[in-house]
Amino acid sequence: MREVLRVEDVHVVRDGKPILQEVSLTVRAGEHWALLGANGAGKSTLLRLLGALVHPTRGTVEVLGRRLGRVDLRELRAQVGHVDPRHPLTASLRVRDVVLTGLTNSVAPLPRWRPTEEQRDRAFRLIGILGLGDLADARWPTLSQGQRGRTLIARALMPAPRLLLLDEPATGLDLPGREQLIDALDALRRGHPTLATVLVTHHLEELPPGTSHAMLLREGRVLAQGPAPRVLTGDQVGKCFDLLLVLERHDGRWTVRIRGRA
Numbered sequence: 001m002r003e004v005l006r007v008e009d010v011h012v013v014r015d016g017k018p019i020l021q022e023v024s025l026t027v028r029a030g031e032h033w034a035l036l037g038a039n040g041a042g043k044s045t046l047l048r049l050l051g052a053l054v055h056p057t058r059g060t061v062e063v064l065g066r067r068l069g070r071v072d073l074r075e076l077r078a079q080v081g082h083v084d085p086r087h088p089l090t091a092s093l094r095v096r097d098v099v100l101t102g103l104t105n106s107v108a109p110l111p112r113w114r115p116t117e118e119q120r121d122r123a124f125r126l127i128g129i130l131g132l133g134d135l136a137d138a139r140w141p142t143l144s145q146g147q148r149g150r151t152l153i154a155r156a157l158m159p160a161p162r163l164l165l166l167d168e169p170a171t172g173l174d175l176p177g178r179e180q181l182i183d184a185l186d187a188l189r190r191g192h193p194t195l196a197t198v199l200v201t202h203h204l205e206e207l208p209p210g211t212s213h214a215m216l217l218r219e220g221r222v223l224a225q226g227p228a229p230r231v232l233t234g235d236q237v238g239k240c241f242d243l244l245l246v247l248e249r250h251d252g253r254w255t256v257r258i259r260g261r262a
């Protein structure tokens, strides 16, 4: 399968402090990565690199075959779906209009921009896939956190990106909300077999069954990476969080039990 992301020996230093060190990663079309690590491990910083939001201090990052530093970051960014739970929208937009802003890569609709019939149809299709069919006309301030999260995923998918980045998409969701999100992500992956995703989380319980690969980050370094069944073991995830863990997988989903401190 085609490469969507290639990170080679990347270092990120901020205020003289190393935040990422010797990080390498290749993500191919159709792969679904989980990026795990304790608070401050560097997950969001790596996701921001993958989303062409920042440059590495050293090393190379290729997003959709284009090397950061050689291309216009803004243009590249528009081709990557990035779901940020801190989306700065405050206006009272309807769900369908929020989803359409994914095409203009803006928080609010641009003044003279009008979607085509085809674009409107695509927005409704995505709203349906994300389980929001009944809420297409609902307004942003009236949505629950889970409904907002799914709206933002539909928004990120509007330009048909080959890469979708999700930063802790289940934060703040109740159990039904989390399960709806996981179902929606799996439906999405089945419907778009070449889409690649990278999902940042602290909680293994939040990983969709379709998760194919995982990377464990610890203090800015890669502790383990590769196919999910090989990486997501009690031993390795335990090392990542300094805990003794028992990790089990049933019907594609993971559960964790803590046995003590490592």
Ligand SMILES: Nc1ncnc2c1ncn2[C@@H]1O[C@H](COP(=O)(O)OP(=O)(O)OP(=O)(O)O)[C@@H](O)[C@H]1O
Binding pocket: 014, 015, 017, 019, 037, 038, 039, 040, 041, 042, 043, 044, 045, 046
């Ligand atoms: N611009 C910056 N300047 C200085 N330090 C920074 C900057 N951005 C991030 N850091 C530091 O880098 C480390 C990694 O941050 P990052 O947000 O990538 O971690 P994370 O794994 O996503 O954490 P969390 O799970 O808490 O969201 C943290 O110690 C953070 O304080």
